[in-house]
Each structure stands twice: as C-alpha cells, then as structure tokens.
Amino acid sequence: MKLYTAKLAPNPRRVQLFLAEKGIRDIEVVLLDFGKQEHARSPVCEVAPTPQLPVLELDDGRRLSESRAICSYLESRHPEPNLFGRDGEERAFIEMADRQAEFFLLVHAMNAVRHSHPGFASIEQPQLADFGRTQIDKLRRSAAWYETLLGKQAYVAGDRFTAADITAFCALEFVRGLLKFVPANEGFANLQAYRDRIAERPSAKA
Ligand SMILES: N[C@@H](CCC(=O)N[C@@H](CS)C(=O)NCC(=O)O)C(=O)O
Known part of the structure; x- marks a missing residue:
C-alpha cells in the first residue's frame, strides 16, 4: 500500500498519527508538495471531486480518500490498539x-x-x-x-x-x-x- 500525503497539513497528519498509534510501518509514504501543486497534477487525487490529500492506494490499485475512511480501513486490518470503538x-x-x-x-x-x-x-x-x-x-x-x-x-x-x-x-x-x-x-x-x-x-x- 502507498499513502500519498503532505507535510504540515492537518488531514495528512491525522493519518500519520493514526499509523504511529497503531505501529503500522509497512506502508510506503509518498510526499507531495502543496506549494508546487503536485497534488493537483497527481492522478491519485482524482479519487475526490477536488484534489486533496491524504489518499491511500491499496495493493489492488483502488484508492481511498477521506482521512476517516482511511483510518477506519486501517483499523479493520490492525484492530489493536482500538481507536474507533469496540462495539x-x-x-x-x-x-x-x-x-x-x-x-x-x-x-x-x-x-x-x-x-x-x-x-x-x-x-x-x-x-x-x-x-x-x-x-x-x-x-x-x-x-x-x-x-x-x-x-x-x-x-x-x-x-x-x-x-x-x-x-x-x-x-x-x-x-x-x-x-x-x-x-x-x-x-x-x-x-x-x-x-x-x-x-x-x-x-x-x-
Ligand atoms: N475531508 C478530507 C479533507 C482533506 C483535505 O482537506 N486535505 C487538504 C490538506 S489538510 C488538502 O489536500 N488541500 C489541498 C488543496 O486544497 O488544494 C479528509 O478528511 O481527508
């Protein structure tokens, strides 16, 4: 999996903190530069109506945007420590x-x-x-x-x-x-x- 993300932005940081809390290290991180509009040119950002980060690319090529959806997907694969609720x-x-x-x-x-x-x-x-x-x-x-x-x-x-x-x-x-x-x-x-x-x-x- 690849996480397309950016420095110093709050939604990308949400996913980065989530990964750190879970101890997930096997996701490749690809940094895009907002200042250079790299996200606006990146095909991975076509998954949303407006180009935004973060985007998680799954191994089968499907792409997930929305920080909450990405974190929820990651929790389904790494249930502990639980961060979204046990029941x-x-x-x-x-x-x-x-x-x-x-x-x-x-x-x-x-x-x-x-x-x-x-x-x-x-x-x-x-x-x-x-x-x-x-x-x-x-x-x-x-x-x-x-x-x-x-x-x-x-x-x-x-x-x-x-x-x-x-x-x-x-x-x-x-x-x-x-x-x-x-x-x-x-x-x-x-x-x-x-x-x-x-x-x-x-x-x-x-
Ligand atoms: N609802 C989205 C919001 C994502 C978002 O707003 N990302 C900002 C960075 S915090 C972005 O990519 N901005 C680029 C732009 O507006 O051109 C999420 O939860 O991930």
Whole structure:
C-alpha cells in the first residue's frame, strides 16, 4: 500500500498519527508538495471531486480518500490498539466525537488558516480575510465548549484516547503553529492541558 500525503497539513497528519498509534510501518509514504501543486497534477487525487490529500492506494490499485475512511480501513486490518470503538455503541459515540472535532474544530481551523495565511495563497483563491476572521471566532466558540467538556472527561469521546482525539489535536496544532491560537492564551486551561497530554504521546512526537 502507498499513502500519498503532505507535510504540515492537518488531514495528512491525522493519518500519520493514526499509523504511529497503531505501529503500522509497512506502508510506503509518498510526499507531495502543496506549494508546487503536485497534488493537483497527481492522478491519485482524482479519487475526490477536488484534489486533496491524504489518499491511500491499496495493493489492488483502488484508492481511498477521506482521512476517516482511511483510518477506519486501517483499523479493520490492525484492530489493536482500538481507536474507533469496540462495539456498536462505543463506535457511535466515538464517531460523534470525531465528526464534531472535524466540523467544529478542524473545518474552522482550516478555513481560518487558508483564508488568512499568505503561505496558503497558492491553494486558496480568492483568500477572503473577513471569512477567515469569522472562522477563528467560530473556532473560539467551539473551544469554549470543549473547555467545559474536558473539565469533566479526559478525552473528547470519554475516558480513553480515540481517533476523535487525533482529529481534535491535529486541528489545534494547525492553528497553534500558523495562527498562534494557543488555548491557554485564550483562557482555555482544560483544552491546553488536553493538548499537552496528547503532545506527550510518542505518536505526536513522531
Ligand atoms: N475531508 C478530507 C479533507 C482533506 C483535505 O482537506 N486535505 C487538504 C490538506 S489538510 C488538502 O489536500 N488541500 C489541498 C488543496 O486544497 O488544494 C479528509 O478528511 O481527508
């Protein structure tokens, strides 16, 4: 199998963290450069309406896009450690937490960066600065909700680390690095402690 991916981007990072958590090392990694638009020219990205990474190419040549689908496929082949839930009930709660992290953290984080950071002008045209600002405001509102949640539980789906935490962490790291959005500086101590706890995991350091 081959994983087509990119550096420093949150969705590619989700899959990279997932692989590290699982200890999966037998997948060839092919890095494409967003700045040079390599993904836009790559036939592997034709699997989605818009060229995006990551894409996992299976041994039979079929291609999977969508980070969540890729991770879910990998979990089916490498069940342990379990990150998506052990039974239908737990899977539903983890899926809820993962989709919430996607829609309420990651989407706002990506839009904020793409519409405000000069480094993203090559892949986001036109860049709409006002829209970028609304996305940071929405991210801040979501962060306030997570601040309360993480005062009651250690991880976004409950008391154990799951795929949903990978999504939330990658979103937080993206805006920390590029927009200097640091939970502690925004008054979110629980969210900061959560971020720091995940940053200590070997997968996050890999
Ligand atoms: N829903 C997709 C989103 C993938 C995505 O947005 N990838 C970004 C990097 S984080 C990308 O490839 N952007 C390239 C572009 O927009 O041209 C997933 O979960 O994998």
